[in-house]
Amino acid sequence: MTALLVAEQVAVFAAGLLVHPASLTLHAGRPFTILGETGSGKSLLAQAIMGTLPRGLRAGGRVTIDDRRLDLGTGQGHRALWGRTIGVLPQEPWLALDPTMRAQEQVAEGYRLVRRLPAGEAQTRAQADLAALGLGGAGGKLPSELSGGMAQRVAFAAARAGGARIVIADEPTKGLDVQRRDDVIALLLKEVEDGGGLLTITHDLELARRMGGDVAVVLEGRIIEQGPAAQVLGAPRHDYTKRLIAADPAAWPERRATARRETAAAPVLSAAGLGKTRGGQLLFSDRDLIVHPGEIVGITGPSGCGKSTFGDILLGLVQPDAGTVTRAEGVARVRFQKLYQDPPAAFPQRVSIRRALGDLVRLHGLDAGRIAPLLGRLRLSPDLLDRLPSQVSGGELQRFALLRVLLLDPVFLFADEPTSRLDLITQQETVELLTEVARERNCAVLIVSHDTELVRKISDRRIAFGGRPDTAALAA
Missing domain, CATH: 3.40.50.300 (P-loop containing nucleotide triphosphate hydrolases)
Structure with missing residues (x-):
């Protein structure tokens, strides 16, 4: 050979x-x-x-x-x-x-x-x-x-x-x-x-x-x-x-879905009749969604079918061609957050991670003392804070992106392929933290993933793009 x-x-x-x-x-x-x-x-x-x-x-x-x-x-x-x-x-x-x-x-x-x-x-x-x-x-x-x-x-x-x-x-x-x-x-x-x-x-x-x-x-x-x-x-x-x-997510234990209390809490976000065309191609049409506090909704589908665009429309980052989005009244827009699929696009490339987090803390008057405990929960070394985004691995940068989002105490988090850069062990730990935060802080999560088994194990409801939607709640 x-x-x-x-x-x-x-x-x-x-x-x-x-x-x-x-x-x-x-x-x-x-x-x-x-x-x-x-x-x-x-x-x-x-x-x-x-x-x-x-x-x-x-x-x-x-x-x-x-x-x-x-x-x-x-x-x-x-x-x-x-x-x-x-x-x-x-x-x-x-x-x-x-x-x-x-x-x-x-x-x-x-x-x-x-x-x-x-x-x-x-x-x-x-x-x-x-x-x-x-x-x-x-x-x-x-x-x-x-x-x-x-x-x-x-x-x-x-x-x-x-x-x-x-x-x-x-x-x-x-x-x-x-x-x-x-x-x-x-x-x-x-x-x-x-x-x-x-x-x-x-x-x-x-x-x-x-x-x-x-x-x-x-x-x-x-x-x-x-x-x-x-x-x-x-x-x-x-x-x-x-x-x-x-x-491997296939080996994760089955989780009992949390029942939604539609009458107990107003929706954190709702959408009606959403449609979007890009480059002359229809991505989706007539999409409705209501998300309640603490609820985890999963979206699956092939690449390029509009999953990320749908989430961006919910956040107001992209305008729909049809339909409306209503967000909870009295909640600051900064608490509607996105965890990006490609974290290099979300971090300034010429400043250290420490400075990027410090700028966020100063801009929004946040508690810098929360950074250290989150570093521990996300298995991130404090030594990485003084590196540029290009000097850490993609998975480490994705976990820093999650840390940054959690500092803002979101009420709605659009997680776009949040574990695509993580190994299986770190993925499991990160997803467990994400679901814990959703339950502890009553934060609604819309998670996009190509891993259908992962979505099945953690979501209260699932929506399929590029095919027939499956919005039935998981069996208890």
């Missing part, structure tokens, strides 16, 4: 050791998956191998790629391999895509600049790539006009355009519905079947199972288990791996 990439004693340093020396081998035609919780160091390990560590961090160890041996301590030699030998699918599609460039042109650019194809052929191939990912009509759209799942697929197409034999995919299926997730898995495996190398970083247990090949499980900057996927995931030896598998 041909080794395409050999990493030896790769480590990551800041003031101290963030990732302990780790070794792995990526073979042609055999996937390798790095699996671990949010903030475990799995993405840092991959970034060190790739030569793309954030500023302020440094790597140690050696990597051999196509017989080219690189000393990671020097930080040199990687650039000539980018795009041509190694392609990267980043964790955050919003940061990977040029906000001023339309989708098809972003993919075509790789064909033109890396493969040196004529402009016409580059456009033809880019159009075909987008169509294969279910994005045939998205070529002329800007990233801001795409859903999170659609943006992820555009970023995937752009990463593959340069013809790299090795693809490093960082959380390639986050935010995707089951159908699109399966499409991406099929495309990734196609790379492997053609003799390429695939290194995937993920917290998605189902993705790791489906990819097969080899798996390394990372915890607190160390590889704690490594071997064939069937062996590691089928008969785990380490307690953490066992906990990770047990945290």
Whole structure:
């Protein structure tokens, strides 16, 4: 079996050791998956191998790629391999895509600049790539006009355009519905079947199972288990791996739905006859919704069907084409909040997280003393407060977004894919906190998720978009 990439004693340093020396081998035609919780160091390990560590961090160890041996301590030699030998699918599609460039042109650019194809052929191939990912009509759209799942697929197409034999995919299926997730898995495996190398970083247990090949499980900057996927995931030896598998929503206990007391409390929000068309396409029409304090309503449906737009209309962030929204009287608008699907878009990128939270506290006269207890409940280290948003993992930033929202004591929270960046264990803890807050503070929650099992386990009611709505309360 041909080794395409050999990493030896790769480590990551800041003031101290963030990732302990780790070794792995990526073979042609055999996937390798790095699996671990949010903030475990799995993405840092991959970034060190790739030569793309954030500023302020440094790597140690050696990597051999196509017989080219690189000393990671020097930080040199990687650039000539980018795009041509190694392609990267980043964790955050919003940061990977040029906000001023339309989708098809972003993919075509790789064909033109890396493969040196004529402009016409580059456009033809880019159009075909987008169509294969279910994005045939998205070529002329800007990233801001795409859903999170659609943006992820555009970023995937752009990463593959340069013809790299090795693809490093960082959380390639986050935010995707089951159908699109399966499409991406099929495309990734196609790379492997053609003799390429695939290194995937993920917290998605189902993705790791489906990819097969080899798996390394990372915890607190160390590889704690490594071997064939069937062996590691089928008969785990380490307690953490066992906990990770047990945290799958399918294994969560059934929860008795909280009965609604429609006569005891006025609705916190109601909508009637909502409809919205975007880009000439009808997203939804005649949608009604009444939400009471403390109630949890779940929305499921495929990418691009209007789930996020529906929630944005309820918050007044987007205007409907038809229908009305009524919010509880006498409640400040700031207490109607959104937990964004892509937290980088919700945080200022040039100020530290500490300053961003401090600005919020000062602006609204909040109690700064509530920050420390919430850090503990969300398993966030206080040391992260002094980093920029780009210097923490996507999952850590999502938990900071939840902390920020909770400081505002919301009466209604629209949670748009709030756990798509979290590993199973952190997802379970975060969802438990979200539901606790809803009950303790009588906060209504509208949660959007592609994970139908998660929505089924935590919601009092469910609404399906892109199909027939299911608004029946869960059986007690």
